[in-house]
Amino acid sequence: MSDTIHIELTINGAAKSADIDPRLLLVEAIRDTFGYKGTHIGCLTGDCGACTIELNGEIEKSCLVLAASADGGEIRTIEGIAPDDGGLHPVQQAFWDEYGFQCGYCLPGMLFAALDLIESNPTPDEAQIRHAISGNYCRCTGYNNIVTSIQTAAQRMAAAK
């Protein structure tokens, strides 16, 4: 039985490669092989969203993907959301201003779901926001501040256009 598989990925713009065990999940490769610990593990069942990343431009739950399946892929993790100048992305700033998080464990899912929504729908209403984040669990906030954060982010991003 072949022991390892060679994979090559781009993570937040940086080229990465490794010889991995085919049993490795993508979330484990991102965290442990490549060291991007901002991607979290909550459930390993696809329910919580804490492992969310962007893979080839689409948001995905990285616990549902074998690392081998992502070979050749372009990945953005939560570390890759903020601009290089050290500031925050408008969506992150809105979560900060509106108390959209407490422990922050759920943020990979919440931020990527928010970015994904605002990209396709710059003026989402509350129902659309709640639907967009429905693949993520937050155990701290009770969700209301997250909804407000996304509304604020969308308004600010639309105004800045």
Next chain:
Amino acid sequence: MIKNRFQYLAPTSVEEAANLLAASPGDTEVIGGGTWVVVEMTAGDRDPRRVIDLKNAGLRYIREEKGAVVIGARATYTDVVRSAAAAKLPALVAMAAGVTGGGQLRNRATLGGSACYGNPSSDVPGLLVGLGATLTVRSAGGTRSIAAADFFTGPLRTALQTGELLESMTIPVPAGMKQGYYKFKLAESSWPICTGTALVGADGSATVTIGAANCRPVTVTGSASDLDGLARAAEAAITSPFSDTLADGEYRKQIAGAIAKRAVKAAV
């Protein structure tokens, strides 16, 4: 990390995939999107020696062919929502858009994977039966076609035989009929508890398939002008109600009639 070692294979055609599967079908798992099978492997509920990932097998497509929409087994729910060809089937698009788990799930999970999984409390089985789909399955020996109504044989059971994989699903565009899809669930992030797929003709004739309530989808016919009659027929058709943690089978049977009515009303 998944507990036991396995060999990872990513064939570049469906023929190659079928040949690899034929070599050792008993200890091989097929990965479509992986949203179910990877979870089961992580939990140790499945323990394959070989894994065939269909990602490169050329099965991710949706196209129009001779009055039908052909969906490759690897097409995702998001692919359906974005597809110009699938727009001919509003019930299909409504189904795909309403699958839970967020955009993250719909971007990876495939209709083919859901069909092969055959979990009664899913969206895909009832929808495929309701729209009269035909499934094309492939083995090393070639392909064969199975009507969706014959494909779903029971909870987590399908007509797929050892050594066969699903290649595509063909859904005829129902000419001159309105289509509706209605899903009932009790929480935003829940899988379906009962679904209805309706086809309504210009003369008011109605065919409704109830999914998620019975061990296999059931279809009843009647008239859109006699919704109560349709509802009674739908409830009576639930002869082996399906129970899981989301809802008891008896409850599902009791609401099947109401869901049949709503599916007809959803037909546009």
